[in-house]
Amino acid sequence: MDGQDFTDVETYGREKWLGELAQELKEESYRPEAVRQVYIKKSNGKMRPLGIPTLRDRVCQRAGMLVLGPVFEADLPTEQYAYRAGVDALCAVKEVHRLINLGHREVVDADLSGYFDSIPHAELMTSIARRIVDRRMLHLMKMWLEAKVEETDAGGEKKCTTRNRDEGRGIPQGSPISPLLANVYMRRFVLGWQRTSLAKRLGARIVNYADDLVVCCWRKADEALEGLRRIMTLLSLTVNEEKTRLCRVPEGEFDFLGYTFGRRYTPQGRAYLGSWPSKRSVKWMMEAIREQTDRRGLPREAVEVVKGINRKLNGWANYFRLGPVSKAYRAIDAYTTERLRRWLCDKRQERGRGIHRYPEEYLYKELGLVRLWMRTQGLPWAKA
Numbered sequence: 001m002d003g004q005d006f007t008d009v010e011t012y013g014r015e016k017w018l019g020e021l022a023q024e025l026k027e028e029s030y031r032p033e034a035v036r037q038v039y040i041k042k043s044n045g046k047m048r049p050l051g052i053p054t055l056r057d058r059v060c061q062r063a064g065m066l067v068l069g070p071v072f073e074a075d076l077p078t079e080q081y082a083y084r085a086g087v088d089a090l091c092a093v094k095e096v097h098r099l100i101n102l103g104h105r106e107v108v109d110a111d112l113s114g115y116f117d118s119i120p121h122a123e124l125m126t127s128i129a130r131r132i133v134d135r136r137m138l139h140l141m142k143m144w145l146e147a148k149v150e151e152t153d154a155g156g157e158k159k160c161t162t163r164n165r166d167e168g169r170g171i172p173q174g175s176p177i178s179p180l181l182a183n184v185y186m187r188r189f190v191l192g193w194q195r196t197s198l199a200k201r202l203g204a205r206i207v208n209y210a211d212d213l214v215v216c217c218w219r220k221a222d223e224a225l226e227g228l229r230r231i232m233t234l235l236s237l238t239v240n241e242e243k244t245r246l247c248r249v250p251e252g253e254f255d256f257l258g259y260t261f262g263r264r265y266t267p268q269g270r271a272y273l274g275s276w277p278s279k280r281s282v283k284w285m286m287e288a289i290r291e292q293t294d295r296r297g298l299p300r301e302a303v304e305v306v307k308g309i310n311r312k313l314n315g316w317a318n319y320f321r322l323g324p325v326s327k328a329y330r331a332i333d334a335y336t337t338e339r340l341r342r343w344l345c346d347k348r349q350e351r352g353r354g355i356h357r358y359p360e361e362y363l364y365k366e367l368g369l370v371r372l373w374m375r376t377q378g379l380p381w382a383k384a
Contacts, residue, residue: 001036001150002054009055021056028136032057034148034160035172049117051149051172061144061176064137069180071131076183077190082210083179089257092209093322096216096256097275099205100249104216105273107261108225109254111243112232115211116178117170119185120236121145124171127184144177145170169236182210188235198227207256214256221246249273255280264324277320277328285316286335293343302344302367309336310370317372329372337363 009017024030033054039047053061073084081092100107112118121142128141146165149172152158164170171178186208198204203218215224225246229239247254250273253262260278265271292309313336320328340363341354350357363369 001034001052002056004055006055018059021059025060025140028139030060030140032060032143032147034150035175036150037172048173050174051178052174053147053172053176057144057147058176060140064140065176065180068132068137072180072184076187077194079190079206080183080186080208082208083183089209090319090322092207093257093259093275096207096214096261097273097322099207099216100261101273104203104205104218105249106217106219106221106224107247107249107254108215108217108221108228109245109247109256110213110215110225110228111240112211112213113238113240115237116173116182118237119171119181120169121164122168123188123236124181124185127188128181141177144175145181147172179210185235186210189231189237192231192234193227196227196231198224209257212257214254221248258320259322274323276323277325281316281320282328282331285312285332288312288316289332289336289339293339295343295346297343298347302347305343306340306367306369309340310368313370313372317375321375326373326376329376333371333373336369340367340369 021030033056035051035053035057038050038052040050042048076084081087081089081095124145125138125142129138132138132141146162148160148162149164150158150160164172171181190206190208193199193204193206202220202224204221204224205216207214207216215221215228217224225244232239245254249261250263250271253260255261255278258278258281259275261275262273263271264274264276289309289312292305292312297305313332316332317325317329337360338353341358344350344358345352345354364371
């Protein structure tokens with residue numbers, strides 16, 4: 001929000017800049033700036049608010065993370081997979097796959113309404129204060145939670161609001177400290193769940209990643225859902241009833257972290273329970289390719305456009321590499337070549353679809369376009 005970037009810091013002098021910031025922290029004169037709120041598109045087409053702190057505040061928060069992270073990491077439950085060293089979203093996907101194959105086939109596919117915006121400050125600070133007693137650090141945390149937010153209205157005018165401080169809830173997504181705070185508060189739910197009889201009686205196991213959550217049960221998932229609602233209400237969180245649903249595998253399917261879980265068949269016709277890239281994830285990737293090959297990008301060189309496409313394709317495939325991915329890879333490859341050919345024809349003002357003018361050999365060898373389907377040769381399970 002202050003218009004400062006890394007270049008400005010280097011010009012001013014990195015050590016001098018850091019030294020002055022450190023001095024403010026020591027003298028307790030440091031005050032965070034307002035957070036700029038922007039919006040990014042989600043895979044379902046809706047917009048997610050993202051809070052972008054200034055570089056100065058991000059450095060402070062990151063320094064706090066380096067100190068506080070190991071303190072809270074020591075006793076975070078294994079059910080939580082987000083923002084932790086040694087585990088990631090794919091670990092959570094593998095755990096759900098393991099559970100449904102071990103018989104936990106009644107699933108609560110849960111969704112919370114605005115988790116990051118709903119976390120109550122008082123309860124969160126109570127959880128933090130159980131581990132951190134330094135009053136200066138606690139004061140810093142409170143200031144970051146209550147920082148002003150700069151928003152741009154429909155008319156393009158900027159204004160600062162104090163919603164988080166006024167309502168006593170919410171942490172800005174996009175701040176370096178937010179992932180830790182989100183995990184600390186979700187830990188309350190996991191511990192509360194473990195203390196109920198549901199976990200043992202229903203064989204109910206939680207898999208959590210940030211605000212994404214599934215509960216895999218041996219039986220009576222409806223009882224697990226009622227228990228989840230009760231605990232979330234006590235935590236001042238709201239279950240999104242429109243998106244939360246019950247599912248029984250293999251009769252039904254459910255999505256989690258971009259993967260669909262359910263019944264699949266081998267080429268020989270044998271049924272198995274597996275996971276694969278969801279239709280929404282494939283659609284999101286195609287939308288990203290469409291934006292990369294938009295007519296507004298015609299002034300760019302073809303090699304530059306292909307580099308942008310390749311970054312998207314490689315990033316997507318690095319995550320969506322579990323289970324039978326060949327069908328999804330082929331669909332994206334076909335869509336990518338079609339869009340790139342159309343872009344080349346538009347750029348050179350040529351008619352037609354460009355199939356003969358721009359064969360696959362030209363796209364893949366001369367322009368260097370990534371071919372996802374070829375990556376499955378290194379994934380033996382992907383061909384199933």
